[in-house]
Amino acid sequence: MSTPAGTISPSTDAAPNTDEDVRWAGTPLATEHWLESAGGFPPGGIGTCGAAAEPGAVVATARGHQLTRGQLAEVLAFAEFLAGAALGADERGQVEQDVTDAFTDSPKRALRSLRQLAGGVDRVGRLSPIGRAQRRLQALTTTYLLELRRQSDGQELSPLMATVSRYNPVVRYRATAGIVLVADALAARMEQHRLVLSLTGDAIEAPPSLAEHLLRRADESGRLEFAELAGSELRLLFLRAWIRDLGDSDLASVRADVARALTSALDVDIVVQQVGYRASLDVVSHGDESSPF
Numbered sequence: 001m002s003t004p005a006g007t008i009s010p011s012t013d014a015a016p017n018t019d020e021d022v023r024w025a026g027t028p029l030a031t032e033h034w035l036e037s038a039g040g041f042p043p044g045g046i047g048t049c050g051a052a053a054e055p056g057a058v059v060a061t062a063r064g065h066q067l068t069r070g071q072l073a074e075v076l077a078f079a080e081f082l083a084g085a086a087l088g089a090d091e092r093g094q095v096e097q098d099v100t101d102a103f104t105d106s107p108k109r110a111l112r113s114l115r116q117l118a119g120g121v122d123r124v125g126r127l128s129p130i131g132r133a134q135r136r137l138q139a140l141t142t143t144y145l146l147e148l149r150r151q152s153d154g155q156e157l158s159p160l161m162a163t164v165s166r167y168n169p170v171v172r173y174r175a176t177a178g179i180v181l182v183a184d185a186l187a188a189r190m191e192q193h194r195l196v197l198s199l200t201g202d203a204i205e206a207p208p209s210l211a212e213h214l215l216r217r218a219d220e221s222g223r224l225e226f227a228e229l230a231g232s233e234l235r236l237l238f239l240r241a242w243i244r245d246l247g248d249s250d251l252a253s254v255r256a257d258v259a260r261a262l263t264s265a266l267d268v269d270i271v272v273q274q275v276g277y278r279a280s281l282d283v284v285s286h287g288d289e290s291s292p293f
Helices: 019-024 069-083 089-105 107-117 120-126 129-152 159-167 183-198 210-220 223-230 232-245 248-264 268-285
Strands: 058-062 065-068 170-174 179-182
Touching: 058 069, 058 089, 065 069, 065 089, 065 107, 069 089, 069 107, 069 120, 069 129, 069 159, 089 107, 089 159, 129 159, 129 170, 129 179, 129 232, 170 210, 170 223, 179 183, 179 223, 183 210, 183 223, 183 232, 183 268, 210 223, 210 268, 223 232, 232 268, 248 268
Parallel strands: none
Antiparallel strands: 058 065, 170 179
């Protein structure tokens, strides 16, 4: 029986170093997620371009303290890590100017904040993709919660997070639970749909109504379901790792299970969630993927 185009199929007897390419051709796994890249930062961003030129070069001094080019690069890398995209040249220049202004106003306070980011690019590079997704979820949650509290006090978003928000804004917020749902998480859940449906060869393009459906579910959900949706990028990375690691017979079994579930499902998203839970439990049970930043 032939395999539908775009279906995740068992591996063939391809030559070494080409088997994985053949196995995932035409599926969402054929394209690397940016958190799976060698450095773990968005393509074209500061984190993927190596060390800053002359990182020790002093760009500003204030009351006996110094701000260096390398410290500015760490801030930019952190912003792009949260944004999930490389910033434009004008945006980078604006972030650098904002950091420099903050340093000039209060060098000690600015340097305390900068020390928390020191070495972050190297640390992210040493994490697994799942570890990076965990770190990113933690950082987005912590940072946005602080910003939302500032807004509730009548203050504007900080310049750094205003930049991040243009790429990855908060779309829902549970103040009582301390959980934020960002645009990237919603996109990751939609990508999970594409990936799960590709197991059976169904159309892998998410319907236009899916985002609205997920947001309605978020509005009506309890705390645990809302938190699960907020962590969709982490779940996606688990799912991608799990499927790649399946042997031929296990992959065939999963495909059959998903096909049966989809036949009777009233809500495809429930099937997607169940497959995601299964993947997460299996990956965690076979190894520690919880390395902190």
